[in-house]
Amino acid sequence: MAGERSLRAGRPDPLGVHWDGRGANIAVFSENATRIELCVFSEDGKREIERLSLPEKTGAVWHGYLPGLTPGSLYGLRAHGPYAPEQGHRFNPHKLLLDPYARALHGAFSTGETTLGYDPTAAEADLSFSTSDSAAEMSKCVVTEAMAPVPDDERPDIAWADSILYEAHPKGLTRLWPAVPEALRGSYEALACAPVLEHLTALGVTAVELMPVQAFVDDRWLVQKGLVNYWGYNSIGFFMAEPRYFGPKGAAGFRETVRRLHGAGIEVILDVVYNHTAEGDQSGPTLSFRGLDNAAYYRLQDDQPRYYVNETGCGNTLNVAHPHVLRLVLDSLRWWVEAMGVDGFRFDLATTLGREAQGFDPAGGFFDALRQDPLLSKVKLIAEPWDLGPGGYRLGEFPPGFAEWNDGFRDGLRKFWRGDAHSAQEMAERLLGSAASFDHSGRRSWSSVNFVACHDGFTLADTTAYSEKHNQANGEDNQDGHQENYSDNCGAEGETQDPEIRLRRAQRRRNLLATVFLAQGTPMLLAGDEIGASQQGNNNAYCQDNEISWIDWSAADNAFLGFTRRLIAFRKAHPCVRQSWFLHGRERSEDGEADVSWLGLDGGAVDWDDPALAGFCLLLRESAEAPAYATDGDVVAVVFNGSDKPVSTRLPGLPGKQIWLRALDTAQPEAPKAVCKNTSQDIPARSLVAFETGLLL
Incomplete structure (x- = not known):
């Protein structure tokens, strides 16, 4: 191409494209490629104006230095090497590739066929070779300036034991929020605008756990x-950050949102996906990793x-077992912590990340x-403790320092x-932090992340309104989604105006959510x-980016909101x-009382062998193992009556002038x-009652 510049040798570290004030160093990992090219594009991303081969290779890293490559420049990569799928290699220089270390994107992805490394019309399918150039259908990488590290004193640094998680979709939370300015709704910036911050702080949550915000691609079969x-x-x-959620400030808006949430005392945890990529199976597109080194990535x-x-x-x-x-x-995780200020991560299908040659x-x-990283070992780490591989369900088996989503709860x-x-x-086992699963290796009860609903499955309201799933809108003949939801429609499937059913549903919702917030562990809403x-x-x-998934704030049950605030x-x-x-x-040692006791609804012993057991009283005191400074005499009794009849229970006596409230x-x-x-207290049918202690004045 006319006017090509020449590349200098550059350095193999750091990986990616990094501007130093005069030009940019380019470093790309590929141990099986025969040549890596840097492709520079016009300002609109439509024309490839330079194609330069990285001149040096140190170990498995190709590198070069291009003077004059400045922030805002658009680029991509091309990789040469064997196209031999039977041997695991799928190099195809006709496919423009994303830099795995790119910090920003320009333009949208297309789901057209040119991103396929093979000819989809060929009889041999992915064994064939495509010569169609994919650049026109690819997003381009953007050279960026380095971001200043987030100061440590900005972070709320909330202890695990005090944490209350709030799982939210970055768009669905605010897309229909009337009080949010219309121009911001559904964006990162909306997450920290005044109405949302007021709601979160009044609610009492301590961390927002955001569903994936790392750049992602819509599956071709879904788009079709x-x-x-x-x-x-x-x-x-x-x-x-995924561009589709940008507000007026673009990528900077995400960083500003984190800063404002921190200012309100709320941490930010990201749901991250490192178990697979958007390139799919052998029939999927060639967007980055597959083309750079399929056999390594x-x-x-x-x-x-x-x-x-x-x-x-x-x-x-x-x-992930490959060192590069x-x-x-790890470099990605550090960048989100250092540059964007996030406080922790929830690892999707985390069992996959722990698989070695012999298994998990x-x-x-x-x-x-x-765990040895001086930065990452200090942030909150949460595992989704399963995948679809052999022996994939690993609840309670992650190392100390990790919390885990507890679907058993x-x-x-x-x-x-x-x-x-x-x-x-x-239920009794779950109320005490699922100790059978987590009480080992020095782990703590906060390791169990307790929830009644999450993004995957029924909402809390739907758990009480539907006995069957209704996923027809997904276009999979209602065959997708969990088959067993342990839900109950309370007498009618879906919406109903029957007042008795509506009251029953509201009662059950309160029971379910109260149980989450009164159990040992880390609650998630x-x-x-x-x-x-x-x-x-x-x-x-x-796949429902519409009113099915977006939260309808105009239909808010404000009475239930008030009850949730009381629970927290x-x-x-x-x-x-x-x-x-x-x-x-x-x-x-201070009073000879047990740190936890169980009483039957009649005040006597619990018959744990009774298959029809429908309730009990849980009496909680500060742990006998807790350091002395943590004990303040706090005592709580919670009565669970799951039966269809009201009961009269007897609370234990209290010393001195203490009374039950x-x-x-x-x-x-x-x-x-x-x-x-x-001490004799009436407990309504199908209800939960919590008692605390006070002093007789």
């Missing part, structure tokens, strides 16, 4: 059906390297690297309040559940319901706190 990948679990750019089948190991259900599995791929993931290993390379409490046989016994949001019975709304305030006021130490009924009652959600005149 007129749908999109709304949830965003289809990542392609690990160092950049992905786990391939040993006997047929043409095909991918698919333990994620998404077509491919990222090879592991480095990519909690002492594997990925976990060891995280969700299912256990749904079954109890639905009235399933034997469910009270499981799905955004919208506090106002009764529904997805019309869709339990897999991953109660939890914050009582250290004994949010202890870090597991409770095992040990005797406390009836603080929360799911059957009377607006009732003020009241003094218990005696």
Whole structure:
């Protein structure tokens, strides 16, 4: 091409394209390529104006230095090498590739066929070779300036034991929020505008856990059906914010949002996807990793390297056991912490990240690297403890320092309040932090992330309004999504005007959510559940970027919102319901009382062998193992009555001038706190009542 500049040798580190004030260093990993080219584009991204071969290779890193390459310049990569799918290699220089370390994108992706590395009309399918240039259908990478590190004193730094998570979609949270300025709705900037901050702080949550915000691609087969990948679990750019959520300030708006949330005392946790990429299986597009070094970036089948190991259900599995791929993931995580200020990560299908040659290993390379890293070891780490591979369900098996999404908690409490046989016994286990799963290796009870609903499945309201999933809008004949939801429509499927059914549903919602906030562990609230949001019975709304998924704030159940605020305030006021130490009924040295006790609804012993057991009283005190400074005499009793009949229970006596106060009652959600005149207390049917102690004046 005319006017080409020449590249200098440059350096192999840092990886990516980095401007130094005079030009940019380019460093790209590929151990199997024969040549890597830097392609520079016009300002509009439509013309390739330079194509320059990186002149040097150090180890597996190709590198060069281009004087005059400035911030705002658009670029991409091309990789030469063998196209031999049977051997695991899929190099094709006709395909423009994203730099895995790019910080920004220009233009949108197309789902056209030119991004395929093969000829889709050929009889041999992906074994064929495409000579169509994909540049016109590809986003271009943007050279950026380095961002200043986030100061440590900006971060709220909230202890795990005090954390209350709020899972939210970056668009769906605000898209229909009337009080949010219209120009901001659905953007990153909307997440920290005044009405949202006021809502979050009044609610009492301490962290927003955002569904994927790293750049992702809409699956081609979804676009062909007129749908999109709304949830965003289809990542392609690990160092950049997804542009579709940009507000007026663009990428800077995300950083500003984090800063404003921090100012309100709220942490930001990102849901990240490092188990697979948007390139899919052998029939998927060539966008970045596949074209740069397919055999290194992905786990391939040993006997047929043409095909991918698919333990994620998404077509491919990222090879995090490879040192350069592991480095990519760690570099990405550090960038989000240092440059964007995030406070932690929830790892999608985290079992995949811990798979070594012999299978899942909690002492594997990925976990060891995280836990020894001086920066990443200090942020919040949350695992989704399963994948689709052999032995993929690993609840409680992640190393100390990790918290884990506990779907067992969700299912256990749904079954109890639905009235399933034997469910009270499981419920009791869940209320104490699922110690059978987590109480080992020095782990703490906050390791269990407790929830009744999350993005994947029914909302809280739908759990009480639908007995069956209704996913027809997804175009998969209602075959997708969870088959067993442990839900109950309370007498009618879907919306109803029957007052008795509506009252029953509201009662159950209060029971379910109260259980989340009164259990040991880390509570997580799905955004919208506090106002009764529904997805019309869709339990897999991953492709619904519309009113099915967007929270309808105009239809908010303000009474339930008020009750949710009371629940969170109660939890914050009582250290004994949010202890870090597991409770095992040990005797406390200061008063000889057990740190936890169980009483039957009649005040006697609990018959744990009774399959029809429908309730009990849980008595909580500060742990006998807790340091002395943590004990303040806090005592709480919670009575769970899952039966269809009211009961009269007897609370234990209290020493001195202490008295019981009836603080929360799911059957009377607006009732003020009241003094218990005696230890015998009436508990309504299908309800939860929480008692705290006070002093007789």
